[in-house]
Amino acid sequence: MSDIALPAIASARTRWLRRYGLAAFGAAVILAWVLAAIFAPWLTRYDPNLVDVAMRLRPPSASNWLGTDALGRDVATRVIHGARVSLTVGMVVVLVGALFGTLLGAAAAYARGWAEEGLMRLTDLVFCFPPIILAMAIAAALGIGTVNTVIAMLVVWWPKFARLSRSLVISQRSMEYVEAAQSIGFGPAHILLRQIIPNAVGPLVVLVTLDLGNAILVFAGLSFLGLGTVPPTPEWGSMVGEGRELVQQWWVATFPGLAILTVVMAFNFMGDGFRDWLDPHARRR
């Protein structure tokens, strides 16, 4: 009927921007940081570890855009090189933790019984402690160093993925397609890995994305406290730590702090975008 006035429908591009604009922005920021990390030596003019006491604590200028730190190192160079450590550690912790936790949780949920019970109590045990304190304790026991800190973080990291994948698998395993696969004669490994897990990846991907920022933050926190990387390796958290006393020389701590802020926020935007994309209710609007 032509005489019915329809409200104006927003154009496809406006709708897409309204829904995924922030996520796209987040993805662009992440991409920029990843490229910066890969091409760090070509993007910077100085050696990140070059000590030049004569140049110490210079404010931002034409030659040192973000100033220099207490040892005369160029802050801009160190921030860009710092992306290498932070992004790598974040990804390793989250991806390894997610893979391990997911498989363990899924297997436990499919097996039921004592395996599930035991695993869940183990995760409860980890959840009893504040994650950063527990990671600190483990890292301190293992000794300072990037690898040891990563191991410490992994211990704290996998249980949330185990819990999520367990609940996802439990909700999937009562679906009729699982019974159909059983009645055809497929074994448990095939059903779990090829049939159930592909249906559970959506929420896991959302958690992984949201968690990347979190992992970078925790690692920066541990480094800030002196547990993460060994100095002089450029790393954002330890840079903030080195600058925390220097109130007058604000640039030493501010710029690595801003780097952490942008990466964490960008990952959160991306995670929210993924969640909207996977949620059919949010999608329909």
Add this chain to the structure above:
Amino acid sequence: MPGVAEPLLQVRDLRTWFLTDSGPVRAVDGVSFDVHAGETLGVVGESGSGKSVCAKSIMRLLDEPARIVGGSILFKGRDLAHLDDEGIRAVRGREIAMVFQDPMTSLNPVLRIARQLIEAMTAHGRFTVAAARRRAIDLLRRMGVAAADRTVNSFPHQFSGGMRQRVMLAMGFSNEPSLLIADEPTTALDVTIQAQILDLLRGLNRDLGTAVILISHDLGVISNICSRVLVMYAGEVVEEGAPEALLTDPRHPYTWALLHAAPRIDAQAEDRRLITIEGQPPDPRAWPSGCRFRARCPFAVEKCAEHPELLPVEAGRAARCWVTQEGGALHTPERARAGGAAPVDPPPAVPILEISGLRKHFPLAKETFFARQRVLRAVDGVDLQVIAGETVGLVGESGCGKSTLARLVTRLHEPTDGRIVFAGTDITHASQAAIRPLRRRMQMIFQDPYASLNPRMTIGEILAGPLILHGIAGDAAAARTRVAELLDLVGLPGQSVRRFPHEFSGGQRQRISIARALAVGPDFVVADEPISALDVNIQAQIINLMVDLQERLGLTYLFIAHDLAVVRHVCDRIAVLYLGKIMEVGPAAALFSRPLHPYTRTLISAAPVPDPRVERARRHVPMKGEPPSALDPPSGCRFRTRCPIAEQRCALQEPPLLEAAAGQRVACHFPGRLSDADARDL
């Protein structure tokens, strides 16, 4: 006669569209009808025909992006379509009440029944809390809730589905509305409970004079209650009239198709194939320009390219069809005969499946640490034989154990006790690895076409999986050829292989599910409610497909359903299950003509027939109460608590399943007494 007075509700040219991103979905597209005071109006149509959206428009219960874009809804001098929010709130619940399909979700689970009923009444300021409480108890009693003064303080989860629907009705009637809209109120209920609720609805309409709009997909339910019927198709009313006329002499081909697609419980069919119409309803984003039913209509003529109006065809009747406008009649066509399926000699009676003393008990979690271990006796001593080549039906109300039995036979569950012998092999406690070779011969079709196909796999992967697992297809090319054959067998296009399940409709998915079951070339197929999630015309298509496949491939079916008419139509023998035990088993024809068990008799009488004249003449045996819990079945005969002819002996002694007529075995102390009593009364 209400005809003279002003109608209570006048809907004129109502258009409710969903303004989605991809353009308007014209769900209700120009619907007009009247409801008079005290009238019962039925609305039928398949899913997507716009009947529920129409009801929600009247109550203005529309969520974004649905919007009433045109037309008016005049109710007692007000236009509900244009009333402000405050105005419509005064109408909702007070003057127009609504009862929804799913009694499990329409009550708030954390509030007591009493509070929900009292709030519904005090919200409109007509009752004080104390008066509302007294009235709530009275209403529940009127709705047939036992011990209403006590149960009013229960939480919804303590009530069964039928009881909750009674609570919903009590809530609906609590403010003495002049119109009640019931949207599929009995679809989620068992047939005996459905009969009770329909009876209640009829009585309430008669005693309180409340007008009722009853929305249903089931012509039997409609003909049972309604004094006028609207048939909806593709967002329009296509036919309107009294049920007596409309259901015996339909004037729209769609009504005709609905009527013929459903098997009837009161008729013995000479052929198991049903009359179906081809295709799917059109896309509501772009209705065809002419008659919207034209593409599927077996009677279409050239003029149908023009859009027909809803015009009177007779006194009190109207139809939207060019063919019947011009006096054309809708004949019943010859049923399609199966090609070369001449009746062969009855095959020798070789049992393919033998079950004896089968039990499955599920231990439940204890309520407290020291509590007694509770056990759900889902299947509790079943003996059954299935002969190669026959179709055995398994019927019963929900919770009777029929789905558990299916999963025991296919060994998805392991029995607690008893024996299952399939094709000469004892599979009672066989390991999954030991059964795997037998799975080539025994397959299953599932109920829910939306859950039974893995949404992340393409149709090609779903169908090739079993072929590769069982080594039927040697290589990828052989698998592809076989998958193409399978798709052709179930009547799906070959290019479906690369698509995902969500791209198919419910009926097409059920075809894929059947193709998957047939992939390994089984001779025994367990079908667990294969058609109960589908619309009636799609049901008929799937039944026809299953019958065809049985003839072509010599399949044996164990067919599980709750719809007695369907079971009567497709099965050779029927077993009636009640609380995990077989009450009666026998040839389909004998079981329906002279049911020997009182439960079978009441089940048959509870199933509605889509013909008001037959419905009036039938003798209804009211079924008392609700099925008892399988946690604690009654002593003696399990059915005695609801049995109209139970005696003291029934409580003391459990009747064994004994042969009472040729091939007909029954577990009752008084076989045939109820049916014979009917025969004497007639």
